[in-house]
Amino acid sequence: MSMNRRTFLGTTAATTALMGTPMILKAQASEYVLGASLPLTGPFATAGQLVAPAFALATKLFNDEGGIAGTPIRFVTEDSGYVPQNTLANYQRALASEGANMIGYFADSTGAMKLIAPELKGENARIMGSTSFASELADPATHPYQYMSGPSYQSQFDILLQNIKNEGGSKVAFIFSNTEFGRDPIEHGKATAERLGLEVVLEESTKPQGADIPTHVTKLAQSGADHCILHGYVTGVWPQLIGGARQFGLPTKFMGTFWGMEKLIADRVTKEAGPFLSGYEGVMPYRYFWDREDAPRYQQYAELSKVMFAGTPLENYMSTWAIQTMCGLEIAMKSFRDTAEAGKELTADNVAETLSGISDWDTGGFFGGNVSMVNNAIGTGRVYAYDAESGLFNPKSDWLSV
Amino acid sequence: MINANLKNSYAADERVLNNTYKQMFVYGMMIVLALFTFFANDYMILIASQMGILLIAVVGINILTGYTGLVSLGHGAFVAIGAYSVTIFANLAEGIIPAGVMPFFAMPFAVALAALIGVLVGLPSLRVKGLYLAVATLAANFIVIFLIEEDLFQPWTGGMVGLTTHAPNFFGWVLDTKREMFGMIAVIGFLALLAAQNLIRTRIGRAFIAIRDRDYSAEILGISLLRYKLTSFALSAAYCGLAGALLAYFFARILPEQFELTLSLNLVAALIIGGMGRSMGPVFGVIIVVLVPELIKVLFSSAVGGSASAAQFRAPLQEIAFGLLLVLFLLKEPLGINQIVDRILRAANRWPFARG
CATH class of the missing domain: 3.40.50.2300 (Response regulator)
Known part of the structure; x- marks a missing residue:
């Protein structure tokens, strides 16, 4: 068979269609x-x-x-x-x-x-x-x-440390769980504290669950920190540490990061052990659900x-x-x-x-x-403080970007 | 009447695969594994590789617990030592040893180090037995994880954050896909199993069995308890170290939490379920411990769907189903799956004249 222009075009079209079919099928996923x-x-x-x-x-x-x-x-x-x-x-x-x-x-x-x-x-x-x-x-x-x-957790630490600086704090303690999650921002936090002229007086790692509260509280008392950042906890340890410190009569101001900022946990602690979480502050990237x-x-x-x-x-x-x-x-x-x-x-x-x-x-x-996404993350957040009476985390700062 | 078991030489009597059914089973499995490497999808390769790695460690536990009768609840530590030392060795020797031959140095180093520490951990076995020894070895797990997490060693171990591992490089051939890695794990796993089987037929293996059956009788027979108990610890730790080295090569990242007590308990559980003191026990045990939970997940998700609300309810049920299955296996056959398979093979061997 000799190839004329029409058969050439026809064959080319058919071949293209055939080769393209799987692509079209793939693009048209039913879900x-x-x-x-x-x-x-x-x-x-x-x-x-x-x-x-x-x-x-x-x-x-x-x-x-x-x-x-x-x-x-x-x-x-x-x-x-x-x-x-x-x-x-x-x-x-x-x-x-x-x-x-x-x-x-x-x-x-x-x-x-x-x-x-x-x-x-x-x-x-x-x-x-x-x-x-x-x-x-x-x-x-x-x-x-x-x-x-x-x-990132590092950015959350930056926001908290900047806030401590703005409040006139000078001595900071870091208490964190002995997990990858807990340790993530510590080195960076130390560098930021130094840059801001804050002194890190205590770096204390604890178990992620069932930590030895009295020991950690005693160390915190000895350090003389005016602010303490708690990081690397979800449901436990952070409320007990704050409770222990209050029992001890420590005036230290406690702060937390995203995973320690859940109202359900704070409310449960308040209900079971009293309103000692009042004044607990922390960084939260988002609005709370009631603030809609x-x-x-x-x-x-x-x-x-x-x-x-x-x-x-x-x-x-x-x-x-x-x-x-x-x-x-x-x-x-x-x-x-x-x-x-x-x-x-x-x-x-x-x-x-x-x-x-x-x-x-x-x-x-x-x-x-x-x-905006910068380095595949969104570097913004806000500091909130818990009020045990209303059971709400109320905004303490404006939206901060890092 | 027993069929196909006529042996007309000592060599035939000594063979590992001493009847046709065993031969067919083992050679068949080798072919299946080879085909599997080429045709299985990535998910199957991942699960099979995890099984292969765990298998090598359980074969090690089998030498110690199954054959020598010494219980250890701390062998997760040796897996950790293998995984960390192979990675740290490669990090430190980078530039000194060419990348293409690194595994030939790093893996033996990891295995040797695990064996050496195994001897140390084995020392209490000379004074205590049974449950007391189990508790003594438990400490090994905690000490090793503690040291890995310790700040002092963080520049090498990465501490809590873990270490990024290397893909093994054999003369320029980098095994950077899970499929290639599976090929290596399958070959090493097979050789490890074969080596353990042969070890038990040597003087050393018979000494182990004598110690297991009655240690003071063994000593009266002239078997040095010191030497053989420590040898057993060293060998089993070496196997676990090898498993650890492969684990580090296989996963892109190692974290201390991967090697905690759960791993040690899993190793012992796999051995008990599979069958202690039997060559194929670890194989069956690993199938139950790794594959069955995956099958349960697939089964449950195809039954009630993959949505989050369905998963919320089936997740705890899956755990319960697996737990019940273990209880059922142990009730039905306390000597392990190996015993069940034995009965089937024996029945096949004697058919049609007798069953079981």
């Missing part, structure tokens, strides 16, 4: 899958169980809004027991069962983020958020696909929560931990949607590029104003 690991059992099960309902809310909310460019999303969630290897296995299992439809993952610890990071390459790369604010992850050069939905007058996104969550969680404590309140997860999911969704709108395929590289370019974004009230 997108987002995977997640949560500590539903193990030491942080309380947090995991409180965060889990947020995923149901997110599914409903995002799909009602049209998913990602009209394609619905679905979450695949698994328990990790707070063991990083389990999260890695969960990630691989989701990847094997969902394949290219899975476009993102939500991990539940710093350790898991670090274990999974080297796996994120080529076809196995996915955009990944987590519960972690570990400073090491805020580096697009080494962790291009991983992001943080707030300021200027937060249209929170108002949407509240409406949905009323219907979806009717009859449970979650009906009227979303924990700080769930807010953090929601913020992480919002960042991912914005990146997916913007990438899809730009007509690009939702590959990890394309989405990561969109994500790192997010700037001047109106989050709908999570933060004080519009925010």
Whole structure:
């Protein structure tokens, strides 16, 4: 058969169509899958169980809004027991069962983020958020696909130390859990304190659970610190330390970071042991859930929560931990949607590029104003103080950026 | 009547795989493993590699507990020593030893160091036995983790933050995918199992068994308890050190919390479930301890769905299901899965003349 212009064009068109078909099929996924690991059992099960309902809310909310460019999303969630290897296995299992439809993952610890990071390459790369604010992850050069939905622990320390300086404090104590989480910002905190002219009079590490309170309190008393930053705790130790210090008659002012700023915990402590947490301050990247007058996104969550969680404590309140997860999911969704709108395929590289370019974004009230991703993190937060009488954390500072 | 067991030479009697069913089983498994390396997906490779690493450590525990009768609850420490020393060695020797031959130095160093510390930890075994020894070895786990986390050693161990590990490099071939790593783990795991099986047939192995069965009788027979108990500790620690070295190569990051008491208990649990003092015991034990929880997860998630609200309820149930399964196995067969498999193989061997 001789090849004339018409057959040549025809053949070329047919070949192109044939070669292009798998691409089109891939692009037209019937649904997108987002995977997640949560500590539903193990030491942080309380947090995991409180965060889990947020995923149901997110599914409903995002799909009602049209998913990602009209394609619905679905979450695949698994328990990790707070063991990083389990999260890695969960990630691989989701990847094997969902394949290219899975476009993102939500991990539940710093350790898991670090274990999974080297796996994120080529076809196995996915955009990944987590519960972690570990400073090491805020580096697009080494962790291009991983992001943080707030300021790193180091930035949180910077905010607190600046606040101490502004209040006229001079001697600071750092008490932290003897975990990777607890130790993360300590060296950086010391450097910042030195720069600000604050003296670090005590660095004390404790067990993450069941710490020897009287010993730590005695050391704090001996150090003569006027401010003490507590870091690396979730449900326990920090309230007991403050209680111990108050019993001892110490006037030290206590401050905490994100994971120690949950109202549910502070309220429970107040109910069981009295109002000694009053005046406890800490840095929180987001608005609390009750402060939703200027937060249209929170108002949407509240409406949905009323219907979806009717009859449970979650009906009227979303924990700080769930807010953090929601913020992480919002960042991912914005990146997916913007990438899809730009007509690009939702590959990890394309989405990561969109994500790192997010700037001047109106989050709908999570933060004080519009925010930008810098080094795959959002460096803003605010200092709040707990009032045992009203059971609320009230803002003590304006929104601070680092 | 026993079929296919005619032995007409001492060599035939001494063979490890002394009947056709065992041969078929082992050679079949080798082929399956080889095919698995090429065709399994990344998830299966990950789980299989974790099993391989744990297997090597459990084979070590088997030498100590199964064959020599010494109980240890601190062998997670040796896995930690293997993992940390292989990484620290590579960090310190960087630039001195070429990268392409580093594993040939780093791995033997890690194994030797674990064995040496194993001897130290084994010293109490000369004075105490049974539960008392278990408690004495428990300390090893805590001391090693404490030292790793200690600020003094932080420049080398990374302290609480852990260490980023290296991918092994054999003459320029960097095993930077999990699949390549699995190939290595499978080969080393197979050799480790074979070496342990052969060890038990030597003078040393028979001495171990004599000590297990009655230590003072063994001493009267002329077996030096000092020498053989410490040898047993050194060998089992070396196996755990090897497992640790592979673990460090396999995972991108090692953290002290990976090697805590849970690991030591898992090693002993895997051995008890699989069958103590049996070559294949560790294999079956590791299958139960690593694979079954994964299967339970897959099963439960396909039954009730993968949504977070479903996961919230099934997560504790999965743990309970696994716990119940362990209880059931131990009630049904206290001597371990190995015993069940033995019965099946024996039945196959004698069929059709007898069953079991």
